[in-house]
Amino acid sequence: xxxxxxxxxxxxxxxxxxxxxxxxxxxxxxxxxxxxxxxxxxxxxxxxxxxxxxxxxxxxxxxxxxxxxxxxxxxxxxxxxxxxxxxxxxxxxxxxxxxxxxxxxxxxxxxxxxxxxxxxxxxxxxxxxxxxxxxxxxxxxxxxxxxxxxxxxxxxxxxxxxxxxxxxxxxxxxxxxxxxxxxxxxxxxxxxxxxxxxxxxxxxx
Amino acid sequence: xxxxxxxxxxxxxxxxxxxxxxxxxxxxxxxxxxxxxxxxxxxxxxxxxxxxxxxxxxxxxxxxxxxxxxxxxxxxxxxxxxxxxxxxxxxxxxxxxxxxxxxxxxxxxxxxxxxxxxxxxxxxxxxxxxxxxxxxxxxxxxxxxxxxxxxxxxxxxxxxxxxxxxxxxxxxxxxxxxxxxxxxxxxxxxxxxxxxxxxxxxxxx
Numbered sequence: 001x002x003x004x005x006x007x008x009x010x011x012x013x014x015x016x017x018x019x020x021x022x023x024x025x026x027x028x029x030x031x032x033x034x035x036x037x038x039x040x041x042x043x044x045x046x047x048x049x050x051x052x053x054x055x056x057x058x059x060x061x062x063x064x065x066x067x068x069x070x071x072x073x074x075x076x077x078x079x080x081x082x083x084x085x086x087x088x089x090x091x092x093x094x095x096x097x098x099x100x101x102x103x104x105x106x107x108x109x110x111x112x113x114x115x116x117x118x119x120x121x122x123x124x125x126x127x128x129x130x131x132x133x134x135x136x137x138x139x140x141x142x143x144x145x146x147x148x149x150x151x152x153x154x155x156x157x158x159x160x161x162x163x164x165x166x167x168x169x170x171x172x173x174x175x176x177x178x179x180x181x182x183x184x185x186x187x188x189x190x191x192x193x194x195x196x197x198x199x200x201x202x203x204x205x
Numbered sequence: 206x207x208x209x210x211x212x213x214x215x216x217x218x219x220x221x222x223x224x225x226x227x228x229x230x231x232x233x234x235x236x237x238x239x240x241x242x243x244x245x246x247x248x249x250x251x252x253x254x255x256x257x258x259x260x261x262x263x264x265x266x267x268x269x270x271x272x273x274x275x276x277x278x279x280x281x282x283x284x285x286x287x288x289x290x291x292x293x294x295x296x297x298x299x300x301x302x303x304x305x306x307x308x309x310x311x312x313x314x315x316x317x318x319x320x321x322x323x324x325x326x327x328x329x330x331x332x333x334x335x336x337x338x339x340x341x342x343x344x345x346x347x348x349x350x351x352x353x354x355x356x357x358x359x360x361x362x363x364x365x366x367x368x369x370x371x372x373x374x375x376x377x378x379x380x381x382x383x384x385x386x387x388x389x390x391x392x393x394x395x396x397x398x399x400x401x402x403x404x405x406x407x408x409x410x
Contacts (some may be wrong), residue, residue: 005407048338067295074288083279090272095253101306114316133253 004029015052020159023196073152088146107167138179157189166205209234210260220257225364228401277359293351312372343384363392371410
């Protein structure tokens with residue numbers, strides 16, 4: 001049986017999708033959350049100087065949250081059942097990642113003038129544009145983001161949502177997004193994920 | 206036999222990896238390059254308002270260059286041979302994508318002050334940091350980026366390189382990167398890719 005140690009900052013963000021996946025798989029894992037002041041000391045031990053990193057069996061270092069979730073999905077029936085289904089999951093994931101990057105480009109902008117100028121187009125154009133399309137994916141896929149069935153991209157989306165909401169300073173999945181709202185509720189109602197959310201440390205992001 | 210139509214601007218950038226993959230597979234494809242002034246008219250017909258989009262058999266619209274290349278790779282022996290090999294390819298791809306995003310964050314920055322302030326850390330820290338790690342992947346994988354054998358991420362990297370060099374204003378794979386230099390030469394020497402590069406329209410990016 002494999003052992004898992006997940007290293008990340010004291011938040012959800014890009015680690016939470018992996019935590020959701022491991023919880024869904026009912027795997028025990030060490031949830032290693034370090035202080036920000038300890039990061040410079042840890043950074044050189046990470047393959048590309050970033051986290052999350054999932055250490056498996058004490059020596060394999062897996063990085064990149066999307067790649068890790070896709071890999072775990074193959075072990076628990078949350079991947080596609082053929083290459084075209086996998087493509088549809090991957091397209092939804094890559095769009096979600098582009099959306100996250102657009103919000104992060106605002107949130108993490110160190111230049112105040114530049115940051116301020118990004119808010120209006122982000123809030124009035126980019127966010128409604130992407131969210132409408134994700135809602136449409138849900139509507140045309142029986143409530144899921146791809147292939148009309150639960151897959152790892154649905155878990156990823158729901159796990160990432162608090163972080164996205166935090167950066168975007170709004171509830172992205174409100175009453176005007178019924179398909180996505182239902183998806184969020186459904187994923188949170190999966191017993192192993194419900195249990196994880198209840199026991200996991202609280203954080204805004 | 207499937208038909209392929211690839212829509213993109215008049216450049217290489219994110220479309221070129223798909224063009225390399227289709228060429229490697231010896232597939233005929235319509236290389237639809239449109240004028241920038243025609244983009245507003247075309248944008249609403251693209252699933253997430255972006256390109257590249259690969260239209261297959263006249264009705265399926267596939268988007269996201271990484272997802273498309275991963276899908277095509279499964280048809281031509283350039284995917285991994287098991288889930289862990291696929292993970293290693295995906296990790297290298299996601300790091301390459303983060304690297305591209307970091308360079309693009311400089312290149313496309315609309316705020317001059319913000320843009321200028323990004324150059325120094327990009328040029329002296331981010332670029333050397335990532336490129337050293339990609340070179341190390343090459344050295345520890347017999348000249349490839351993953352699994353000690355040619356895969357789609359190698360094709361992707363080589364196809365994307367002109368665009369990265371253009372945005373980064375330098376030759377990223379110089380003499381100090383012998384493993385990557387050799388990989389670039391090897392991919393360009395694949396007959397179907399060599400033929401594509403020779404016949405394809407010239408562009409700086």
